[in-house]
Amino acid sequence: MHTLTRSSIILSRNYNIFTARHVFFAGDLQDSLPGFLKTAQSYAHTQQYHHWQTLKPFFNKRIYYNLITTTEMLKYCDTLVYYWTKNKREANFQLKNILSLLPIGSDIFIVGENRSGVRGAKKMMQNYLNLKKIDSRCRCSLYQGTLQLNPSFNENSFWNQYQIGSIILKSFPGVFGFSGLDAGSQLLISTFKNNMHGKVLDIGCGTGVISAFLLSISPQVDLTLTDIHAAAIASSKATLLANCFPGKVYSSNLYSNVYDRFHMIISNPPFHSGLKTNLDIAYKLIQDAPKFLYRNGELRIVANSFLPYPKILDDTFGNHQIIVNNQSFKVYRSIKI
Known part of the structure; x- marks a missing residue:
């Protein structure tokens, strides 16, 4: 910078x-x-x-x-x-x-x-x-x-609120997902199973939509949500509150304020900085993830299909799997061995 x-x-x-x-x-x-x-x-x-x-x-x-x-x-x-x-x-x-x-x-x-x-x-x-x-x-x-x-x-006049099924989403302007559920997050959410458990970190939580859907099917999950954007922090807190979901929400530049380990890290990482394409954020998210995962812990991210994430996942974890994909997006999983 x-x-x-x-x-x-x-x-x-x-x-x-x-x-x-x-x-x-x-x-x-x-x-x-x-x-x-x-x-x-x-x-x-x-x-x-x-x-x-x-x-x-x-x-x-x-x-x-x-x-x-x-x-x-x-x-x-x-x-x-x-x-x-x-x-x-x-x-x-x-x-x-x-x-x-x-x-x-x-x-x-x-x-x-x-x-x-x-x-x-x-x-x-x-x-x-x-x-x-x-x-x-x-x-x-x-x-x-x-x-x-x-x-x-x-x-308060700037809040946007919409509902997807039984889940209420709240957002301030400028937050990713302000107007609705994006296709990438929707694909990531589709991979969640009922009765998941353990400690989960949602990086770049935005409106809180990914965590809200996870909590709706796995209420026993211990969730932590982080973002760099103050408006996203306020939005995620409001989304959890509107749905009576528990969760810790705080500001962090990727892992800068994270001092715990998790069974899973989930994210729909950005690949833009301002108006320019920039993969540095996603690369750092991937490369530092093992430090914040328990053994056999999982990093699960969604990304546009054209982005070159398999190599960095393999270089970092020694493995990766495509859980689901469509014409536009892929959901990757890597396990800390």
Whole structure:
């Protein structure tokens, strides 16, 4: 995360704008520029635990990781720099949260890659500020405006709820599975049997859908759910609560906060970082899994059929099996010998 994203490159070209400002950075903070861009004082908020880990050495106590931005976080700030997220609903949630708290007259900067939909920021925020493009480079755009009206913000109005069979799913914007059950997770769920038991770790839990289905047929399973996304943590907790299911839910960058061993690790691992394909997360999930499994413990993951996971599974475990597959996805199982 030391290589600058295109969004940070365009911000660094305009560094002189920020030198006398008290800047609040938020949104998709994928690199360390917010930590070393020269300002009068910098603060940051992220919903992504791994971004918090990267930026914490630069900010100390002036960076916050949680779902919601609060008045206390913003009380010294006169400028917002928002890195546009690839999810429009998530951007709307985060921007309305922050703009509802900043004083009228605050300067607002929004930056993002054009293909991420950043052009839509002008229309989305038109009732609160008049954004104008002030720079464009590397297929990125930087917009500036002055806050004219505080939007109303109620986090509860952003919940999405839907039901699959008897299971209630709850989700905030930006969480994988927000609108419904994806085909990969559905295939993974189809491999679960009644009366499974033992300790199970669900990595990248999202809405909590995979764990909820497992608990619905095997209520004796001892489940732990982790994710890097604060909105996913809140969503999984709400899903378990709505179904009266037990389970421990907490933030972790893969295994960074995991201190236990399990009989099974389950996951539908991401293969994108922002807008780019990136297999590093899935590879690390696989390579480190044996440290967190009991002997004869199992890693079970679902992946797009074209992804090259068999070799890394064999290199790590010495074995792999395809439990089920279709035209698009495969469910792999590897056993710690």
